[in-house]
Amino acid sequence: MKERLITLRLTEKSYNELSKEDAELVASARAATDGSYAPYSNFHVGAAIRLDDGTIVTGANQENAAFPSGICAERTAAFYAGSKHIGRRFTAIAIAAREGGSKELTSYNISPCAACRQVLLEYEKLAGNGIRVLMASQTNVLEADSVATLVPLAFSDF
Numbered sequence: 001m002k003e004r005l006i007t008l009r010l011t012e013k014s015y016n017e018l019s020k021e022d023a024e025l026v027a028s029a030r031a032a033t034d035g036s037y038a039p040y041s042n043f044h045v046g047a048a049i050r051l052d053d054g055t056i057v058t059g060a061n062q063e064n065a066a067f068p069s070g071i072c073a074e075r076t077a078a079f080y081a082g083s084k085h086i087g088r089r090f091t092a093i094a095i096a097a098r099e100g101g102s103k104e105l106t107s108y109n110i111s112p113c114a115a116c117r118q119v120l121l122e123y124e125k126l127a128g129n130g131i132r133v134l135m136a137s138q139t140n141v142l143e144a145d146s147v148a149t150l151v152p153l154a155f156s157d158f
C-alpha cells in the first residue's frame, strides 16, 4: 500500500497587492452580489469572469422554491459567457459573497462549489489556458492559478 499526498498551492494577496485588472474583477464580483436572488439562504454570491478580449461577464446566484432548481453565481456567469461570447476564452474568475443584509463581504474567502469547479474545469480545457480563480473575502483574496488546482483527481472525458 502506498500513500499519495496531493497538495495545492494558493497565493494570499491583500487588496493593495492585486493588479489593476484583478482589483477590477474582484470589484465586479462584489457588485454582482447585488443581482443575487437568495431569499432562502440569504447568501448573496457574485462572480465575475474575465474573457481573453478583456470583457468582464458577471453573474449572481439565483434560488428557487424548488431548491435544486437554483444555480450558483459562477455557473450563471460561465453559462452566460459561453452563450453570448462564443469562442472567447476565460482567463480569470473572481468570487465574492455577502451574508444576510450585510454590505460587507464575508470575513472568509469564497471558493466555488464542486459542481461549479467541474463546469469551470471544462471551460479551462476549452480555453487551453489556466483560468485563475480569485476567492475574495473582506480582507484579502486567495488566488489559484487554475481551476485544475482546485480539482484534484478530476473527472474528464476529453
Ligand code: THU
Binding pocket: 038, 041, 043, 044, 045, 060, 061, 062, 063, 070, 071, 072, 073, 074, 111, 112, 113, 116
Ligand atoms: N452559492 C454560489 O452561488 N456559489 C458557490 O460557490 C457556493 C454557493 C450559492 C448557492 C446558494 O444560492 C447559496 O449560495 C447558498 O448555498
